[in-house]
Amino acid sequence: HVRAAGFVEHIAVRETGVRVRRGQNLLSVYSPEVYQAQSELLAVKDWPALDAGKSSGDRARRKLELLGMSKSALDQLLKKGEPMRTIGIGSPIAGYVTKKNVVLGSYVTPEMVLYEIQDLSRVYVVGDVFLRDVPHVATGSEARFVPSGRPGEAVTGKIDLVYPLVNAEARTRRVRMQ
16 A cells, blocks of 8 residues: 555566565655655754754654655655655565556555565465364374375475364364464
């Protein structure tokens, strides 16, 4: 999501299935609201505090942080001394892009989901265990999953849930392995 409405001017991650790092730039957006807030920060950055609280510059900087501008981008803005046309939107987590809902030039709002990123470092496998084998299966015990068609690629994990319901037709009980 973006935090301020704007127009997509550059897309860095163009396809699904791509691995991204936390903070990696996904796209760049021109937002009139963010551009105006940058101009305000530059105008008031050297003003003294009117009371014992924060200065106008501190408040303007905080506003930009709340609009999604990173601390490094803010430092670059203050160093450069002029507003940046676009701001980069970084990935909130490391993982794989599973959905991309953005195109170049589109108008985006905070309500829109631009990317879906999944952390696949931990996944769950749900399987069925025959009733005769259920007494040997308990939460916390080690289990092995063999993908169909790939007998040499067995995956080992721990059972973290044994479902309470029994499938009467198949005479099985479901388990979840992490």
